[in-house]
Amino acid sequence: MPYVNFKITREGATAEQKAALIKGVTQLLVDVLGKNPQTTVVVIDEVDTDNWGIGGESVTVRRRDGR
Amino acid sequence: MPYVNFKITREGATAEQKAALIKGVTQLLVDVLGKNPQTTVVVIDEVDTDNWGIGGESVTVRRRDGR
Amino acid sequence: MPYVNFKITREGATAEQKAALIKGVTQLLVDVLGKNPQTTVVVIDEVDTDNWGIGGESVTVRRRDGR
Amino acid sequence: MPYVNFKITREGATAEQKAALIKGVTQLLVDVLGKNPQTTVVVIDEVDTDNWGIGGESVTVRRRDGR
Amino acid sequence: MPYVNFKITREGATAEQKAALIKGVTQLLVDVLGKNPQTTVVVIDEVDTDNWGIGGESVTVRRRDGR
Amino acid sequence: MPYVNFKITREGATAEQKAALIKGVTQLLVDVLGKNPQTTVVVIDEVDTDNWGIGGESVTVRRRDGR
Numbered sequence: 001m002p003y004v005n006f007k008i009t010r011e012g013a014t015a016e017q018k019a020a021l022i023k024g025v026t027q028l029l030v031d032v033l034g035k036n037p038q039t040t041v042v043v044i045d046e047v048d049t050d051n052w053g054i055g056g057e058s059v060t061v062r063r064r065d066g067r
Numbered sequence: 068m069p070y071v072n073f074k075i076t077r078e079g080a081t082a083e084q085k086a087a088l089i090k091g092v093t094q095l096l097v098d099v100l101g102k103n104p105q106t107t108v109v110v111i112d113e114v115d116t117d118n119w120g121i122g123g124e125s126v127t128v129r130r131r132d133g134r
Numbered sequence: 135m136p137y138v139n140f141k142i143t144r145e146g147a148t149a150e151q152k153a154a155l156i157k158g159v160t161q162l163l164v165d166v167l168g169k170n171p172q173t174t175v176v177v178i179d180e181v182d183t184d185n186w187g188i189g190g191e192s193v194t195v196r197r198r199d200g201r
Numbered sequence: 202m203p204y205v206n207f208k209i210t211r212e213g214a215t216a217e218q219k220a221a222l223i224k225g226v227t228q229l230l231v232d233v234l235g236k237n238p239q240t241t242v243v244v245i246d247e248v249d250t251d252n253w254g255i256g257g258e259s260v261t262v263r264r265r266d267g268r
Numbered sequence: 269m270p271y272v273n274f275k276i277t278r279e280g281a282t283a284e285q286k287a288a289l290i291k292g293v294t295q296l297l298v299d300v301l302g303k304n305p306q307t308t309v310v311v312i313d314e315v316d317t318d319n320w321g322i323g324g325e326s327v328t329v330r331r332r333d334g335r
Numbered sequence: 336m337p338y339v340n341f342k343i344t345r346e347g348a349t350a351e352q353k354a355a356l357i358k359g360v361t362q363l364l365v366d367v368l369g370k371n372p373q374t375t376v377v378v379i380d381e382v383d384t385d386n387w388g389i390g391g392e393s394v395t396v397r398r399r400d401g402r
Contacts, residue, residue, distance in 0.1 A: 001322055003137055003175055003275040004293075007244055013301060015117045015127065020300045022120030025272075028292040032285050033276065039322065041137055041175055042120035043074055045112075045246075050216045053223030053243035054269055054307065060216065068188055070141040070338055070376055071159075080167060082251045082261065087166045089254030092138075095158040099151050100142065106188065108338055108376055109254035110208055112246075121135055121173065141378055149318045149328065156321030176321035177275055179313075179380075184350045187357030187377035194350065202389055204271055204309055205360075208338040214368060221367045226339075229359040233352050234343065240389065242271055242309055255336055255374065283385045283395065290388030310388035311342055313380075 001039045002029050009059055010046035018044055068106045069096050076126055077113035085111050135173045136163050143193055144180035152178050202240045203230050210260055211247035219245050269307045270297050277327055278314035286312050336374045337364050344394055345381035353379050 004025050022042045029035040049059035055067075071092050089109045096102040116126040122134075138159050156176045163169040183193040189201075205226050223243045230236040250260035256268075272293050290310045297303040317327035323335075339360050357377045364370040384394035390402075 001175065001277065001320070001327070003177065005273045007271040008301065009269065015125070017300050018117050019125050019128065021296065022125055023123050024296040024300065025293055026120065026123035028289065028296065032288045032292065033281060037123045039173065040121065040123070041135065043114055043137065044118040046118070047244055050219050051245040051247070052269070053227065054241065056224050056227035056238045056241070058220050058223055059269070061220065068143065068186070068193070068376065070378065072139045074137040075167065076135065084166050085251050086259050086262065088162065089259055090257050091162040091166065092159055093254065093257035095155065095162070099154045099158065100147060104257045106374065107255065107257070108336065110248055110338065111252040113252070119135070126135070149326070152318050153326050153329065156326055157324050160321065160324035171324045174322065174324070177315055178319040180319070181378055184353050185379040185381070187361065188375065190358050190361035190372045192350070192354050192357055195354065202309065202344065202387070202394070204311065204342040206340045209368065210336065218367050222363065225363040225367065226360055229356065229363065233355045233359065234348060240307065242269065244271065253336070260336070286385050287393050287396065290393055291391050294388065294391035305391045308389065308391070311382055312386040314386070
């Protein structure tokens with residue numbers, strides 16, 4: 001019954017990688033808390049680099065400047 | 068003043084269906100809690116089936132395999 | 135499989151009222167989009183009035199000033 | 202270390218405007234709470250007007266009707 | 269730089285179990301996507317069983333009725 | 336109409352500080368995007384340090400170890 005939301009920058013994660021996140025975090029909740037995987041919901045949000053900030057600037061700018 | 072966030076898979080919900088969710092949940096908050104509809108905010112996120120997991124696998128895989 | 139998150143101010147909603155929100159929005163998703171209620175997850179967050187702002191001020195201040 | 206999530210309607214915010222939100226809210230957290238900007242994360246979600254409701258109707262309808 | 273939000277029912281998860289979720293999902297993002305663990309943020313929300321619904325009813329009711 | 340969600344660790348932010356966050360981010364949205372402050376909603380979530388992770392460990396552990 002848990003709900004997990006990942007937010008990552010949109011930089012080409014493949015369907016296989018996203019499936020690995022879903023599988024891995026669902027298993028983590030089984031192992032750590034004994035949660036039922038059948039009702040564990042995972043949502044992955046991919047966010048444009050213009051829309052993600054850290055250190056007060058966008059990831060677009062950081063990537064451009066090599067930070 | 069309440070805020071409601073729906074997350075659904077992106078599988079062709081129409082503008083009319085989304086309007087029905089907005090209208091319905093706003094009225095529900097009026098009926099149950101007496102909330103002011105004028106300041107009730109509703110946001111619907113549609114999520115690609117690759118990015119939604121349940122039972123440890125993506126909805127894309129579940130649909131393909133008829134689960 | 136949908137996920138719904140309500141955020142409301144913490145002002146004494148009862149267990150019965152919260153159950154009515156859960157039941158109502160789950161049924162809304164059945165009626166509008168044909169979603170399976172068995173995997174529809176609803177989470178209600180109750181937020182202190184100091185921690186909720188609208189119009190640039192907290193709900194605590196608005197309540198005190200009769201707005 | 203704070204995390205800030207903006208949700209705004211998708212109506213043409215520019216990269217510069219989004220950068221200004223990121224910079225401004227990061228500085229606000231420095232000024233008010235002394236938070237470290239280097240680990241302050243900001244995510245901006247832009248939401249289609251069909252998917253945003255207020256007053257029980259979508260923003261698409263409100264814009265069309267001049268509300 | 270990823271952000272992960274877990275929502276689980278408030279049913280006695282220990283600090284050790286929560287630390288295991290934080291460690292496990294951070295490592296998962298390293299393994300699958302090569303993300304930098306130093307800027308990976310994880311937030312765990314524990315939700316009262318009255319405030320969590322599945323199948324149209326609260327977890328409180330489901331637990332009471334043995335579902 | 337925008338919605339802003341802050342997540343910060345629960346470490347004694349005062350009502351005045353939270354009011355300053357609400358006022359400041361609402362004004363930021365006026366200045367940058369011309370948003371209407373009357374319908375701008377801000378929600379501040381304060382999260383226990385056991386429930387917040389960065390660098391793969393909880394803030395509780397980081398504080399204890401002087402990181």
